[in-house]
Amino acid sequence: MRRKLVVGNWKMHGDQAMTTALCAEIARGVKQAIARAADPASVAEVALCPPHILIPLAATALADSEVAVGAQDVDAHANGAFSGQISADMLVDSGCRYVIVGHSERRTHYHETDALVAQKTATALAAGLSAIVCCGETMAQRQAERTEQVVERQLAAALDGIGAADFANLVIAYEPVWAIGSGVTATPTQAQQAHHFIRQRLAAHNPRAATCRILYGGSMKPQNAAALLANADIDGGLIGGAALQASDFLAICNAAAT
Numbered sequence: 001m002r003r004k005l006v007v008g009n010w011k012m013h014g015d016q017a018m019t020t021a022l023c024a025e026i027a028r029g030v031k032q033a034i035a036r037a038a039d040p041a042s043v044a045e046v047a048l049c050p051p052h053i054l055i056p057l058a059a060t061a062l063a064d065s066e067v068a069v070g071a072q073d074v075d076a077h078a079n080g081a082f083s084g085q086i087s088a089d090m091l092v093d094s095g096c097r098y099v100i101v102g103h104s105e106r107r108t109h110y111h112e113t114d115a116l117v118a119q120k121t122a123t124a125l126a127a128g129l130s131a132i133v134c135c136g137e138t139m140a141q142r143q144a145e146r147t148e149q150v151v152e153r154q155l156a157a158a159l160d161g162i163g164a165a166d167f168a169n170l171v172i173a174y175e176p177v178w179a180i181g182s183g184v185t186a187t188p189t190q191a192q193q194a195h196h197f198i199r200q201r202l203a204a205h206n207p208r209a210a211t212c213r214i215l216y217g218g219s220m221k222p223q224n225a226a227a228l229l230a231n232a233d234i235d236g237g238l239i240g241g242a243a244l245q246a247s248d249f250l251a252i253c254n255a256a257a258t
């Protein structure tokens with residue numbers, strides 16, 4: 001049984017006051033959910049990914065909690081003369097357990113290629129982080145019926161550089177680009193179809209990869225979370241806008257409880 005995972009991606013939002021308050025409120029909510037649950041493993045695992053500069057503060061605020069810290073990006077190199085960049089070891093040193101790689105905003109605005117995303121994934125895994133690798137099609141690609149082709153290409157690139165032992169630390173996020181920040185969510189059927197396809201590709205690549213968690217991302221909200229998360233291959237959510245309000249985010253976490 002794959003334990004559900006709900007990850008908040010704060011993007012370029014927040015300051016120190018918000019970080020302290022939001023982390024405390026979410027940690028409290030998750031603690032209460034665990035106390036209420038007959039089986040603590042039925043409660044979703046939760047991680048928050050603030051901007052890099054707020055990670056140490058979030059790590060301090062979440063230190064004695066059940067909530068993990070993650071980052072939104074990492075450099076592909078282990079270290080060196082790369083001004084402005086953040087390495088995987090630095091993320092680990094600052095308390096991160098997760099890192100998001102290949103988000104569509106990075107692919108679009110910063111021209112990240114499949115090859116670069118694959119390098120970042122390998123670097124993150126080598127440092128001991130869990131890598132949340134994002135994939136997903138644009139609306140034009142969906143309309144041209146190229147969703148599976150696009151997702152397969154993105155996935156194949158990332159999977160190629162991963163050793164079998166690392167699949168335990170790999171998470172895939174299916175994020176249709178047209179659903180991100182748009183308020184338009186994939187229907188549960190559309191999402192499940194894509195997730196099932198991803199599961200099949202993972203299994204074909206390596207049977208151990210078939211057990212990776214596959215998160216849905218793209219306008220997941222308290223109102224639509226339960227219907228999405230009820231599907232067999234949807235193992236959690238990557239949450240943007242709704243991660244900035246503790247009540248919304250906790251409602252999604254509660255909807256993910258099994």
Ligand code: PGA
Pocket residue numbers: 009175179180181182183217218219220238239240241242
């Ligand atoms: P959204 O963002 O929930 O605001 O659509 C999701 C994401 O980009 O990870």
